[in-house]
């Protein structure tokens with residue numbers, strides 16, 4: 001594979017080879033999206049070419065990608081009204097400030113104002129409206145002329161066929177696939193006998209350019225520019241600042257870059273710009289579509305006019321590049337592991353690849369159906385995405401990089417842990433033994449900090465107890481004796497006493513914790529709390545049928561069936577816990593009575609009826625609380641803990657380094673308080 005780009009060029013032959021690789025990669029990248037080098041690798045290549053050319057100006061080749069829109073690799077036959085350019089890049093705050101200084105020198109004074117937008121990772125499109133009707137779509141091409149892709153009209157969300165006013169105007173912006181649209185597009189393409197696209201960007205480019213597709217796909221558009229298309233074009237448009245152009249275009253009914261992110265578009269000074277960059281970077285992982293940077297523009301029309309353009313990019317705008325979150329590597333194998341509930345989950349083993357400073361060797365593959373859907377094979381070059389702290393995932397194979405040596409991925413015939421039968425009735429396969437298949441994992445989960453919170457009982461200790469046949473499930477812990485423990489390796493007097501005390505203390509945990517420890521499928525921490533608060537006692541939970549468990553918020557018909565079935569399955573375990581004196585009631589909760597459907601219990605409490613979101617690092621009296629403990633605190637005080645900010649949010653507790661949730665709350669005008677203020681408000685419920 002030609003996937004290796006030189007980081008430094010040593011002679012003219014290497015220079016020629018590098019230019020050829022860049023040109024062919026660009027042609028594939030902008031063509032049908034089939035380049036086999038990832039963006040980081042390509043950018044390194046171009047930097048090496050530029051460095052060589054700076055030292056050897058006499059050798060510069062005419063086909064060199066430097067200084068050209070799209071690396072000079074594409075052309076088109078529809079001339080643009082004005083050039084559609086690329087953007088220059090900076091890679092740090094320092095470089096940004098330097099660039100801004102340069103711009104202000106050129107302008108001979110300070111920039112009047114700034115606009116800050118997401119750098120949307122799709123392809124640039126010019127959309128031509130005549131008297132309010134969308135008549136033509138043109139790609140960027142070489143910047144001077146592009147390709148007609150008008151067949152895409154009607155498939156692009158955000159780009160209406162008819163504007164609110166009959167104006168003749170050209171709107172420019174990015175066409176992209178959201179993550180969901182990408183998945184659907186790939187599924188459809190494969191259902192029609194095609195091969196999957198490697199990532200949303202190349203999928204959007206490839207799909208939009210494909211003329212005779214037998215099926216329709218949906219794209220998304222965000223505009224970031226507009227100009228009059230004819231003499232009759234909207235008056236005064238060219239005199240508007242960028243923010244004004246965006247408002248105008250939005251009024252016409254087009255989706256703009258302002259709608260891509262919560263928060264304002266305009267900023268008065270570079271301090272505001274810098275803070276906004278940090279905010280967008282922090283929000284990146286949660287966005288529904290990919291961004292590869294942040295675009296900073298001088299807002300004023302006069303400033304833009306004065307700064308002008310280079311042959312490749314405007315001088316009044318810059319792209320602040322974010323580290324790539326997607327890279328390509330090779331899929332070496334697939335491992336199948338059995339989780340604590342018996343779910344058999346596949347995991348991709350990859351050639352190590354560095355993504356945003358972290359070396360990635362494993363990625364999730366979800367389930368067998370998903371592997372089939374993505375048409376993955378062992379030996380495939382695959383694109384892997386790691387967004388924020390989310391577990392990396394394999395997006396798709398680069399089918400064009402196949403050599404014929406790739407092997408199908410084998411699915412397990414029997415449970416890879418116990419060798420027993422597999423239940424394949426759901427997309428996620430499960431060992432028929434369920435949680436009994438992986439005792440250690442389910443016990444470790446049960447004693448974890450957010451469940452029974454038994455200190456001194458790490459995974460190693462659990463393995464030791466299971467292997468010594470002292471416990472077979474977590475209820476057995478409550479029957480352990482001093483004699484049994486003291487005989488074990490690495491168990492002295494003190495550690496034995498401490499462990500026994502910790503186990504004893506766990507008996508009085510609230511029902512919500514005990515219930516969570518059972519590890520019923522689909523009931524994590526917050527769901528367990530809702531169930532415990534609603535029913536108040538374990539007996540009432542167990543007595544509930546499929547209908548009545550659905551009275552708990554968030555339990556639908558499907559979940560209800562699983563819940564009731566699992567409770568029957570683990571009935572002996574629950575009986576055993578009860579017989580050892582483990583608490584089976586939820587403090588402060590009252591059982592539901594037949595007449596009252598709603599639970600008025602919360603009234604009178606400080607957070608009664610309020611949906612509360614916690615974000616950032618907690619300080620002061622709340623410093624040591626985990627997020628789960630914060631949520632428990634909110635619920636004790638009568639509120640509802642939520643993880644995302646919406647119009648329904650009543651209060652946001654924002655600690656140190658709060659990011660996008662805080663921004664969103666401010667935008668929506670939701671009250672925001674500090675951890676200290678919050679601690680005061682719920683002081684009676686602390687500890």
Ligand SMILES: NC(=O)c1ccc[n+]([C@@H]2O[C@H](COP(=O)([O-])OP(=O)(O)OC[C@H]3O[C@@H](n4cnc5c(N)ncnc54)[C@H](O)[C@@H]3O)[C@@H](O)[C@H]2O)c1
Nearest residue numbers: 025026029035037038039042086087117119120124224295
């Ligand atoms: N992997 C490969 O083989 C390969 C080949 C060629 C190029 N590339 C990648 O493509 C990039 C260079 O391509 P480029 O010249 O298209 O530049 P670019 O994509 O870095 O930046 C310019 C483009 O950004 C887009 N954009 C997104 N949001 C915008 C906004 N808010 N305002 C204005 N423009 C916005 C526009 O489409 C504009 O044309 C590099 O990152 C490179 O890695 C990769």
Ligand SMILES: [Zn+2]
Nearest residue numbers: 415418431437
């Ligand atoms: Zn098994």
